[in-house]
Amino acid sequence: MMMIKTNMKVLPLCLAISAAFSTAPSVFAADTADKRVERISVTGSLIRRADLEESMPVTVFDKEMIEITGAQNMIDIANNLTMNSGSRFTNEEARIAGTSQFNIRGLGPGATLTLINGRRAGIAPVATNLGNQFFDINQLPIAMIERIEFLTDGASSTYGSQAVAGVANIITRSGFEGLEVSGRYQDSSNETFDINLVSGAKGERGQVNIYATLSGQTINYRSDFDFINERVGGNGNVYDSRFLSSTGSPGSYQLAQFDNEGVITPTGSVFADPNCEDAGGVLQSGLCKTHFIDQLAIMPKENRFQVFSEFEYDVTDNVKAYGELSFSRNQVQAILGAPFYSNGLVKGGSMFVPADHPFNFFVENEAGNGLNYINPTEWDNNTHQAVDIVAKSRPFGYFTNGDSSSGINNHLDIDFDYYRAVTGFEAELSDTWILDTSYVYSLGERSQTTRLGMSSTTFNDAVLSGAFNPFGIALSDPDYVSPKDGTSIAANSEEELGNIIHDLTDNTRSEQQVLEAVASGELFDLDSGMISMAIGSQYRYENYSYTPDSLSGKGLGLGSTPSSSIAGETNVFAVFAELFIPIYDDIEIQTALRYEDYDTAGSTIDPKVSVKWDITDELMLRSSFGTSFQAPTNLQTGDTIGGAFIEDPVTVQNGVAVCNPTGASNYVYINTRGSDDLEPSKAKNWNLGLVYQPTKALMMKADFWSFDYTDLIAQDSSATGIVNAQCAGVANGDKPINDPRITRSPEGQLREIALNYVNTGSVKTSGLDFSVNYDMDLASLGELTLGLDSTYVAAFDIVALDGADTIKGAGSFNSANAFKAMPKLRANTRATWRFDDHVFNASLRYISSYDNDLTADENDNIAAYTTVDLKYTYTFGSDAGNTSVNVGASNIFDKAPPTLGDGVRPGYDATTHDIRGRVVFAGFTHKFN
Numbered sequence: 001m002m003m004i005k006t007n008m009k010v011l012p013l014c015l016a017i018s019a020a021f022s023t024a025p026s027v028f029a030a031d032t033a034d035k036r037v038e039r040i041s042v043t044g045s046l047i048r049r050a051d052l053e054e055s056m057p058v059t060v061f062d063k064e065m066i067e068i069t070g071a072q073n074m075i076d077i078a079n080n081l082t083m084n085s086g087s088r089f090t091n092e093e094a095r096i097a098g099t100s101q102f103n104i105r106g107l108g109p110g111a112t113l114t115l116i117n118g119r120r121a122g123i124a125p126v127a128t129n130l131g132n133q134f135f136d137i138n139q140l141p142i143a144m145i146e147r148i149e150f151l152t153d154g155a156s157s158t159y160g161s162q163a164v165a166g167v168a169n170i171i172t173r174s175g176f177e178g179l180e181v182s183g184r185y186q187d188s189s190n191e192t193f194d195i196n197l198v199s200g201a202k203g204e205r206g207q208v209n210i211y212a213t214l215s216g217q218t219i220n221y222r223s224d225f226d227f228i229n230e231r232v233g234g235n236g237n238v239y240d241s242r243f244l245s246s247t248g249s250p251g252s253y254q255l256a257q258f259d260n261e262g263v264i265t266p267t268g269s270v271f272a273d274p275n276c277e278d279a280g281g282v283l284q285s286g287l288c289k290t291h292f293i294d295q296l297a298i299m300p301k302e303n304r305f306q307v308f309s310e311f312e313y314d315v316t317d318n319v320k321a322y323g324e325l326s327f328s329r330n331q332v333q334a335i336l337g338a339p340f341y342s343n344g345l346v347k348g349g350s351m352f353v354p355a356d357h358p359f360n361f362f363v364e365n366e367a368g369n370g371l372n373y374i375n376p377t378e379w380d381n382n383t384h385q386a387v388d389i390v391a392k393s394r395p396f397g398y399f400t401n402g403d404s405s406s407g408i409n410n411h412l413d414i415d416f417d418y419y420r421a422v423t424g425f426e427a428e429l430s431d432t433w434i435l436d437t438s439y440v441y442s443l444g445e446r447s448q449t450t451r452l453g454m455s456s457t458t459f460n461d462a463v464l465s466g467a468f469n470p471f472g473i474a475l476s477d478p479d480y481v482s483p484k485d486g487t488s489i490a491a492n493s494e495e496e497l498g499n500i501i502h503d504l505t506d507n508t509r510s511e512q513q514v515l516e517a518v519a520s521g522e523l524f525d526l527d528s529g530m531i532s533m534a535i536g537s538q539y540r541y542e543n544y545s546y547t548p549d550s551l552s553g554k555g556l557g558l559g560s561t562p563s564s565s566i567a568g569e570t571n572v573f574a575v576f577a578e579l580f581i582p583i584y585d586d587i588e589i590q591t592a593l594r595y596e597d598y599d600t601a602g603s604t605i606d607p608k609v610s611v612k613w614d615i616t617d618e619l620m621l622r623s624s625f626g627t628s629f630q631a632p633t634n635l636q637t638g639d640t641i642g643g644a645f646i647e648d649p650v651t652v653q654n655g656v657a658v659c660n661p662t663g664a665s666n667y668v669y670i671n672t673r674g675s676d677d678l679e680p681s682k683a684k685n686w687n688l689g690l691v692y693q694p695t696k697a698l699m700m701k702a703d704f705w706s707f708d709y710t711d712l713i714a715q716d717s718s719a720t721g722i723v724n725a726q727c728a729g730v731a732n733g734d735k736p737i738n739d740p741r742i743t744r745s746p747e748g749q750l751r752e753i754a755l756n757y758v759n760t761g762s763v764k765t766s767g768l769d770f771s772v773n774y775d776m777d778l779a780s781l782g783e784l785t786l787g788l789d790s791t792y793v794a795a796f797d798i799v800a801l802d803g804a805d806t807i808k809g810a811g812s813f814n815s816a817n818a819f820k821a822m823p824k825l826r827a828n829t830r831a832t833w834r835f836d837d838h839v840f841n842a843s844l845r846y847i848s849s850y851d852n853d854l855t856a857d858e859n860d861n862i863a864a865y866t867t868v869d870l871k872y873t874y875t876f877g878s879d880a881g882n883t884s885v886n887v888g889a890s891n892i893f894d895k896a897p898p899t900l901g902d903g904v905r906p907g908y909d910a911t912t913h914d915i916r917g918r919v920v921f922a923g924f925t926h927k928f929n
Helices: 010-023 063-069 074-079 226-231 456-465 496-500 719-725
Strands: 041-042 045-049 058-062 112-114 147-150 166-172 178-187 191-204 206-217 252-258 264-272 280-283 289-290 295-297 301-314 319-333 350-353 361-366 371-373 389-392 411-428 433-454 501-528 529-547 566-584 587-598 602-614 619-630 640-648 650-651 655-660 665-673 681-695 698-710 713-715 742-744 750-757 761-776 784-801 823-833 839-845 865-878 881-890 919-928
Touching: 045 501, 045 566, 045 587, 058 063, 063 074, 063 147, 063 823, 063 839, 063 865, 112 191, 264 289, 264 371, 264 389, 295 319, 350 456, 361 698, 456 496, 640 719, 665 698, 665 719, 698 881, 719 750
Parallel strands: 112 166, 665 750
Antiparallel strands: 041 045, 058 147, 147 166, 178 191, 178 919, 191 206, 206 301, 252 264, 252 389, 280 289, 301 319, 319 411, 350 389, 361 371, 411 433, 433 501, 501 529, 529 566, 566 587, 587 602, 602 619, 619 681, 640 665, 650 655, 681 698, 698 761, 713 750, 742 750, 761 784, 784 823, 823 839, 839 865, 865 881, 881 919
């Protein structure tokens, strides 16, 4: 039985509002039997009217546009929105693999609120590196969408927290009757498919719809892309690759030194494994390194099943019940890059290999300050005496591309399960007043299973006993028998590996419950029109929990950083009102006010005022001003563990860490601690728009917009900036500046960076949205539709920390701050020709160049990017129903994404450009009679 966790003051108020409107409708409406009008919901307003469509800056991406653009999934839709900036099209970080999100104005995924039919969609069980939670748009079957309405000015006064940059309202195909099936196959750098079902039935008093999608995609590794190989993969020369790690598999070794308390530290020069190259390592500069280009999936393998159902039923002539029920499962198979071993017995976590290990053939050199290696064919137990050594290695680095000959794999299996249920009643209190009460329950669960997990205690014991062989000879000569004991075989048997390696499973859960009551209707009539009003209240409960595997939680897994359990909950109470006032026949004012109270972050009051002026029959002006807010998430008040590849200016020379940048990168844990003292981020937003429609066939829209976003919740510093500061002003070869926020291994390799969440900084952004649509009647040649959508970002000024210099983020890659790349201009043009049963579509997408702030050269730009898409659809009918077939290609000229610079990883911008190259597809849709 589901329990609703609630605040005691919420339900009485919701019920009181319901009772007030249900018992006294005559206060608000007199004899208005002849005034009944069609009432529709419009994104951005709680007042149900039929004439508010153009009064707000709403961009509609409908079913027809989905077909025209050839979008296969929700991230394809995001890719086609010029106002969307910073959504990830691919993820090189497994933590958020399999998810996608909208990101209006580039203010962050957590600043865009996603609704389904006007109600909150839920929260994903993952978050960005800044702890911002979002709705995972990948959980919805695309076949359910009638349209998506994007409100592109702040809407917190109407919808509450997260609507800082705007709202994406997904409207379903409610009312569809019959049965429709569709499918598509797509070939690009990987292969994808989907099969969709749409069904619906209507009766005298109600209707029901069911939508379902089954889809999948194959995996992509870095080396699948020629441009990555050429730019950062060494272009055939592994020694030039930017994917080399000095911690290898097999590894490199030093003499072990014990102090008086038995603490083990490495000493002396480093000796690379003598079988390094034969065992799959890369021998360079006296180190055995790992080439990890394919130990990560840019596009993971995915299999998705999604189902969404909805119903409406007229309980009485004045009361309608409705509901929604959905489930989504996304099974993601990512790859775990070969982790370094840092839970060993050596100070700092390196592996300790005792002298009596059967495959330890290292002896002390003549000077007594290092190692020599004895070829095992020359080993003599009577002559040679092995010594204790320290191994700096990735003991399972040879498990690449998913598996090995031993049958052990390095898959990272991630399962997402989403559940959502909606129930509610819509009651006509009078001819002009409607009461809508609803309850929404959403749950997201994420399970991450590391197939290459282990207990460090068991592993250390196996190395000490000689049961596990960490040396390269295990792979280069697996059948070799150790001359030290005459019985030990070099290869690590499947049985022994099975004793060491097992699954580690972490679980995350995100829950949201929303109880809301809204009454809307007409107040009284003026000479200029009817004054309308909406009033309501809302209660939200949000819960987030993260439970690591017991070994990971104790820091006994393969990595060194313990994963702390995270749990947090938030109770939110809100009341809000909206008023629509026609001042004159051609001027209307709409006002809104919302009060929200958080038990974790205090309260906030947010107003909004919108004005619409019909200057002429062809020209309309619209303007709005308001404030918005984004409350701290449960993650931002706790601890967040993330990670990133960071280029380190520090290298190790003769066992000493010195400033000497070589371009080497390491995957670094980033641990960010939150605070209960965080306040909501706030924004002031302003919009001024013109809509010009001289004829029914031509419509032009221009909207000037501005956001002033303050008290941002962000990390108190940049992880990259902290690392670079260690060598700022330090001469090459000198020791780096010590920073207690940085943890390094005893050898000097980056391991962890500690940060804090704080309210700091601001963003001021402004720009222009411009669109035009023109329908041409070609008589006997059919119809031609031309369209243009564009967004120009005039400013994106970032103050990362209070008192810091302003960063000009517009037209920049923004590599050193919390935001993503912000090209100044994005434009999509399209042409659709309809001729009888044939439809031809052509689209051109343009993204302007932007500054590459990864380099010091101000003239070093990431190039502009233009792609062309084509699609053809043929529709025909038969006794069995109507069928349409389509073929097409996106990026038909197979343009690679622009480079970030010679040797700069990862070689492309995953938040701006689609890396798949040419995408060829074929599909069908059949609706049964």
